[in-house]
Amino acid sequence: MTRLLALLLLVLVSDAVEARSEPPLSALTVVGSPTTIFKAGRDACDGADVPDASARAFRDASGSVALFGMHYRNRAMRGPNLDQLKLDCTIVLDSGEKADPAAYDDRSWITATWTDDGKAVAALVHHEYQANEHEGRCSAKAYLACWYNTVVAASSGDGGRNFTRATPPLVVAGAPFRQEVGQGRQRGFFNPSNIVGDGRWRYVLVGTTGWSTGGNDQSAGVCLFRTDRPSDPTRWRAWTGLGFTAAFPDPYIKQPLLSETCKPLEPFPAPVGAMVRHRGTGAWIAVFMAKAGGRFAESGFYWTTSRDLLTWDQPRLLLAGSTLYDDPCTAKGDLIAYPSILDPTATGRNFDDVGDSALLTYVTLRREGCTVTSDRDLLRRPLSIKVWP
Template sequence: MRWIWAILCLLAAPATAQTVLYDWSEDACARWDIPDTPARFWREEGGVALVAGSESSRIARGPDPFTLSRDCGVVYAGGHDPDPTQNDDRAWIHSTWLRPDGRFEALAHVEYHGHRHGTCLAEDYAACWRNSVIALERTDAGRFDRRPGPPVAALPFPYDPAQTRRTGYFNPSNIFRDGDFLHVFVFAEASGAQARGACLLRRPLPGGEWRAWDGEGFAARLDGGPDGDTCAPVDGVVSTLSSVVADASGGWLAVTPRTVSGRPGLWLQRSDDLIHWTEPELLAALPLLWRRDCAAPAVYAYPALLAPESPSRNFDVLDGPVWLTAVRMPLDGACRVGPERDLVAWPLTRRAEGGFAEIPLP
């Protein structure tokens, strides 16, 4: 009978309203100044900052995550280079890390679209897509430059003009700390020796090269060179881990957009070691961008966990109240999304047994 009581409680729970963190109709600096990545917050002198932008990345600042003003200056954009070996076509800042010495670094998700440059036989967006991840660093002027050296994650074989589906390493998670190392997840599509799944990379905290989990240790070099390696995906993850944080009570929590047993939504997974992950737990039943329900008024993507009272300047530790953020995208009559996108958030309620209760939505 306990399951009947749980259903009755869920039905009786009042719906949780969305809080809007970025309102495109009021905050956009340009038509395509849109939230198009998971929200990444960090603390600066006098308040907090946020990047969750388009391929022309901009920063919002304010006293707290819920009171932000957009700075319309572009801090980074890709170079639209037609050469796939340069990893510099279209780029989005996806991950950020503010060091104790004030130096600031980031990772960018870089898309190469061969159909735009006449280098792909298929002449199709998805079929011609190759992805990589590069490292950035902030200049004294506040913009970002590409860090010299090879990419953080790129396939060890050349772009194939005859490819018929997207390939590469995609959608870096936030950068997060575990002991003396920084970590980040990237998602790999199956290609050659690379299996599909979530790749875990780490590098020493003071500095150094990123290395990926190879099934036994962190020895895989994903630098895209002909002698480079591929990663061994971690266990239990079949979709992008867009936000990974340490829980103050212990262990790791990650949020991912996926469909489980026919239910699309934003899901939580837990781990004690970052390599083995639990079965997903539903946080919010919502229609998703990549599994589009054309009858829905809007679809959602790019979730992240946010603890406004986190003791970490990079918000990679959950303590105190926790929120789930995501990007909401209205659908038009042809089931398409446009620039009208908002960054929204819902408060989460912790469960006694761990994790969070499902958000009661309207």
């Protein structure tokens, strides 16, 4: 997934847009030095243990914390709270690396979770079908030219100790065509944000590369999905600009005659690392990474704020640094990626709310010349948060 994020910006970034001048709804400030949560060379169970997604956490039925955000051999960090986490070497969801694209079991990352009781856990999984790794499945040989991505569902009945896929697989968001169609570019939905709650509804932001099918063309960007029941993956629907009505089901079960589309939200140039709700004001805060250019003066992590999850204010720089979207040959220092925001005092079991302080969690990746290595750390830094009513 690291290679994917490093290159997808070429697909997702739209033409430069002039910065809007409205005043900010919020102010986020990094107020402390970084602390290491996980160091691959010190804390890994095996070579597959590197942080490779934004951190997601929930409290299980006992009150202990489970945190996800590792590689496609999915393990969890566990502990009594966010301050005392240690990697559990038990694999909770493995990747089968199967050649059949209809199985949705090639390489899978747990990228979003939701639980109401700490026992039954619904998960959204970033699934990559890497056709270049399966003989005869792709007309090209390059990773991204053969990359076909789908958001699928998994579930746990034991507080995230084990996750299973349904049979047949349950697709939450998939391209309206099969993997052999449109090879030569990235295709599909990918990298869900965390899931957040608002009354009876649950929301998630999902990236898409977009597509052209000769009918309804899907624009690239980030779409907002909603459900009233995360335990039923078939109930997720995306915002179309008029309502939450777009569904993106499994094309291996039924290929639609005319595909539905979702409306990407501004100002996101690429997947959202996390979104949380400020307890004092009810405003939403989202954090993401961006490359310098257009409305983004510097590379780094940015935040934006919303009252309704649909209209977001002008993004502002939170932490400057070369990201996975930058050329590693010209980057300065370690790269930064996969931002998230977690409040140890969150009132919700799923850490989808924050007060006036929280933790920015993110990954640093070492470079060797022009090569991004698997030597990486998961860090956190304290944040001060102010939101105007």
